[in-house]
Amino acid sequence: MVGNPPFIGGKDIRDRLGSETAEALWRANPRVPKSADFVMHWWDRAADILTREGTRLRRFGFVTTNSITQVFSRRVIEGWLSSPERGVGPPPQAGVEGVSQPSSGPCDEAPPSASPPPPRAGEEQERKLHLVLAIPDHPWTRVTKDAAAVRIAITVAQAGAGPGKLVRITGERGIDSDAPELDEEPHYGAINADLSVGTDVTRVVALKANEGLCSPGVKLHGAGFIVTPAEAKALGLGTRPGLEKHIRDYRNGRDLLQRPRGVKVIDLFGLSEAEVMSRFPEVADHVIQNVKPERDGNNRATYRNKWWVFGEPRGDQRPALAGLPRYIATTETSKHRLFQFVDGSVLADNMIVVVASENSEVLGVLSSQIHAEWVLKRGGWLGFGNDNRYSKSLVFDPFPFPAATPDQSAAIAAVAERLDDTRRAALAEDDRLTMTGLYNLVAAIRDGTLAPQDEAKAVRARARIVAKLHDELDAVVAAAYGWGKEWSKAPLPPAEIVARLVALNAERAAEEQAGTVRWLRPDYQIPRFG
Numbered sequence: 001m002v003g004n005p006p007f008i009g010g011k012d013i014r015d016r017l018g019s020e021t022a023e024a025l026w027r028a029n030p031r032v033p034k035s036a037d038f039v040m041h042w043w044d045r046a047a048d049i050l051t052r053e054g055t056r057l058r059r060f061g062f063v064t065t066n067s068i069t070q071v072f073s074r075r076v077i078e079g080w081l082s083s084p085e086r087g088v089g090p091p092p093q094a095g096v097e098g099v100s101q102p103s104s105g106p107c108d109e110a111p112p113s114a115s116p117p118p119p120r121a122g123e124e125q126e127r128k129l130h131l132v133l134a135i136p137d138h139p140w141t142r143v144t145k146d147a148a149a150v151r152i153a154i155t156v157a158q159a160g161a162g163p164g165k166l167v168r169i170t171g172e173r174g175i176d177s178d179a180p181e182l183d184e185e186p187h188y189g190a191i192n193a194d195l196s197v198g199t200d201v202t203r204v205v206a207l208k209a210n211e212g213l214c215s216p217g218v219k220l221h222g223a224g225f226i227v228t229p230a231e232a233k234a235l236g237l238g239t240r241p242g243l244e245k246h247i248r249d250y251r252n253g254r255d256l257l258q259r260p261r262g263v264k265v266i267d268l269f270g271l272s273e274a275e276v277m278s279r280f281p282e283v284a285d286h287v288i289q290n291v292k293p294e295r296d297g298n299n300r301a302t303y304r305n306k307w308w309v310f311g312e313p314r315g316d317q318r319p320a321l322a323g324l325p326r327y328i329a330t331t332e333t334s335k336h337r338l339f340q341f342v343d344g345s346v347l348a349d350n351m352i353v354v355v356a357s358e359n360s361e362v363l364g365v366l367s368s369q370i371h372a373e374w375v376l377k378r379g380g381w382l383g384f385g386n387d388n389r390y391s392k393s394l395v396f397d398p399f400p401f402p403a404a405t406p407d408q409s410a411a412i413a414a415v416a417e418r419l420d421d422t423r424r425a426a427l428a429e430d431d432r433l434t435m436t437g438l439y440n441l442v443a444a445i446r447d448g449t450l451a452p453q454d455e456a457k458a459v460r461a462r463a464r465i466v467a468k469l470h471d472e473l474d475a476v477v478a479a480a481y482g483w484g485k486e487w488s489k490a491p492l493p494p495a496e497i498v499a500r501l502v503a504l505n506a507e508r509a510a511e512e513q514a515g516t517v518r519w520l521r522p523d524y525q526i527p528r529f530g
Contacts, residue, residue: 001046001060007150008038010072019299031079035072039064043155047080050129050159059132061156066137068153069194071394078193078202082128082161129157132164136195139175139182153195164191194377199499201377205509206397209518211529212320213356214396216332217348218267221303221311224290225266226250232264235282243280246271251342252349253331258434265347269313276308284308312350320356320524328355328363333389336439337375339366341420353390357521361409364416365401367470368477373497374399400504402480403518411476419469426462433461442467 010033014022017038025041026034032044039062046060067073133156140150171183189197220226227235232247250265266283268276277284287308295307303311321327326341332351339355341363348354355362365371378398379389390396404412427433441463444450450458458464478487483500486492492500508518519525 001049001057002062003042004063005039005042007065009067010035010037013038014299032076033072036076037064037067037073039068040073040076043068044076044080047076047129047157050157051080055159059156059158061133061154064153064155066151066153068155069136070389071391074193074202077131077155080129080157081193082130128161129159130162130164131191131195132156132158132162133167134164134191134195135167135169138169139172139180155195161190163189164197166191166195166197196377198495199502201498201502204378204398204502204505206393207400207505207508208512208529209401209508209520210397210399212316212525213520214392215314215317215320215354215356216312216350216392217352217354218310218314219312219350220265221298222287222291222294222307224287224294225310226263227266227286228263231286235266235286236280237264240280240282243283246280246283249343249346250349251329251346251352253333253351255349256329256331256340256342256352257334257436259431267310267313267347268308269310269315269318271308273308317354317356319528321354324356324358326358328357328366329353330355330366330390332391335388336436336443337372337388337390338435338439339363340423340435353392353396355396356524359521360413360416360420361404362401362520363420364412364473365477365480367416367419367473369470369474369491370477370481370497370501371399373494374501376494377498398505400501400508401518401520402477402482404480408476408480412473412480415469415473415476419466419473422462422465422469426460426466430460437461438463438466442470 008016013025013034017025026032029041029044032040043062043064046057046062049055050057050060068077133154135152135154138152138154140152166187166189168185168187169182170185171181173181187197191197192200193202227247235247236243237247238244246267247264248267250263251260255261266287268283268287271279276287292307295303298304300311321344324344326344328339329342329348329352330337330339332353341358342348344358355366357363375390375395376388378395379391402408423435423438426438427435438461441450441454441458441461444454445458445463445467474491475484475487478484478492481500481504483492511518517530519530
């Protein structure tokens with residue numbers, strides 16, 4: 001059974017198919033999370049057929065987008081995987097793409113009457129499956145001009161436990177041509193639900209130590225909330241008492257990585273409709289004209305009825321940010337994974353991941369190569385640009401921070417402050433420089449590919465200084481993890497870093513079950529979550 005089902009992201013199913021069809025789909029198969037991509041209903045259906053007693057199906061395979069490794073879609077695969085003995089074995093028997101072929105017989109679906117009904121949500125199948133082939137990230141080669149420019153994944157499954165072949169694409173040439181060339185790197189062993197081999201990072205758990213500190217920024221659901229400084233002044237900013245708390249500086253991901261647009265946003269969270277109209281009539285009039293018409297057509301009753309408030313105001317995150325002079329931010333998707341301090345008065349957009357901490361040590365650990373390898377393994381890749389993705393639940397919540405001594409904490413904090421100050425100074429001195437541009441230069445310096453014409457630009461951007469500070473930061477963070485002697489000889493390989501962090505996650509989870517929690521921000525967390 002093979003297929004290339006239509007791709008519809010989980011968040012788009014209701015809009016693309018309509019509410020009635022979406023609800024019917026979710027009722028028909030409660031095993032598949034509502035936020036999983038549409039294709040996972042095909043995947044789950046095929047897995048159910050493959051693992052039934054008496055099935056004639058031997059194997060199934062699907063072409064999907066590479067978002068199959070994201071949390072809700074991945075849970076579908078995870079629920080069907082066997083638990084084989086881990087370790088890398090020899091390659092499977094030779095066959096198509098180097099994977100053994102089914103013995104014989106058609107891959108017909110058994111008649112419904114010949115098979116038991118699929119299990120209900122929460123039930124487990126006795127017979128499970130394993131992946132015999134996985135290509136987690138492959139270009140969709142654009143042979144024709146109107147072909148989709150997306151990244152795809154390929155998965156092939158067979159019943160029972162066993163090893164598989166994971167193919168990584170290490171080089172791509174001529175993707176837009178009729179003769180694309182790809183460099184492939186095979187890996188053999190048990191393939192995990194996130195389409196990896198080796199350490200299974202899907203088994204880590206969220207740690208209480210990190211609870212309540214990380215969240216995406218606000219989601220407006222109404223572009224009319226965004227105003228220029230001149231418009232804000234006309235709406236009463238500076239003349240209407242208290243309005244300064246509700247018209248705030250605003251940043252999206254592009255603002256962080258390029259240059260801020262200089263816009264503000266109307267934030268009426270915590271106010272009733274009557275309060276808005278009586279205290280800030282100009283703002284109320286603006287929102288009625290520029291936001292309410294869009295909200296009136298929204299399917300969600302809360303969006304329609306509370307039209308003056310952001311669709312997702314992040315009320316749970318606001319207490320964590322209250323009173324902080326600054327917080328840590330990173331973009332959800334990014335070519336270069338970087339963290340920076342943002343002034344506490346700024347409201348962050350949904351495409352920014354916010355960490356409610358002003359602590360330089362936290363910034364330093366998150367900015368280290370150790371955390372970067374964790375992000376690459378846990379967060380995965382997403383989108384047309386195939387950018388790395390940072391997820392609160394996948395990446396931040398289960399990440400085990402080091403148990404640093406006071407001296408180690410001070411060392412990390414000092415380097416992190418120098419890094420943040422250096423980048424800010426470089427951007428302040430060169431109004432053409434962006435954070436992305438700075439890290440493009442850092443990458444070129446590290447790769448030895450810096451063009452001669454960019455040498456002066458790299459000097460102005462302090463790119464070599466930034467690269468050196470990152471190296472210093474990696475060393476002090478490694479020391480806090482207890483890996484300092486090994487790291488001083490050479491940085492640990494990425495797979496080794498991830499394996500150690502997965503083991504540390506299990507150790508911390510056991511500690512927390514026994515009652516010891518290494519709170520990241522105890523003054524805020526213990527009264528609320530302790």
